[in-house]
């Protein structure tokens with residue numbers, strides 16, 4: 268990415284403020300408690316399943332992944348990408364691709380054979396991004412029950 272060096276490393280709890288800020292910039296949401304819980308949980312996950320991208324010591328992107336246990340009949344060799352986000356000023360510079368490729372490398376080293384992710388049908392940025400990485404429609408369908416009506 269130009270002359271600036273991008274560093275990919277494991278996420279730590281110290282990255283919480285930067286992630287909250289990226290979420291605020293990307294989705295306009297302020298969700299400190301949500302991210303605190305997510306990141307606390309990521310400490311119980313495989314160490315290379317949650318990564319951040321840094322430029323000059325500033326966190327500008329992150330990816331959260333996990334490897335499934337046997338819940339929902341999903342075998343251990345299935346990885347999941349839960350969420351990925353890049354600061355708007357740094358998008359379309361290959362940051363998310365670097366994060367995802369490093370995560371995929373780490374999944375592969377840990378015996379993962381399939382990676383799943385869920386994307387809203389009209390979230391074009393994410394759909395295009397996963398398409399660019401080679402993701403295709405999977406075999407499971409999403410079911411939902413509306414309890415508000």
Ligand SMILES: CC(C)(COP(=O)(O)OP(=O)(O)OC[C@H]1O[C@@H](n2cnc3c(N)ncnc32)[C@H](O)[C@@H]1OP(=O)(O)O)[C@@H](O)C(=O)NCCC(=O)NCCS
Nearest residue numbers: 290351352353358359360361362363364392393395396399
């Ligand atoms: C989707 C997202 C992660 C992509 O990050 P990024 O760093 O800009 O992606 P990259 O530059 O690595 O893109 C890699 C490839 O994906 C595709 N791609 C990525 N964003 C795209 C877009 N907006 N439109 C079309 N294609 C896109 C392109 O093929 C791109 O390669 P190219 O730039 O050489 O054409 C970023 O736009 C984002 O954070 N969106 C919000 C996601 C979100 O809602 N997260 C949850 C809360 S934080």
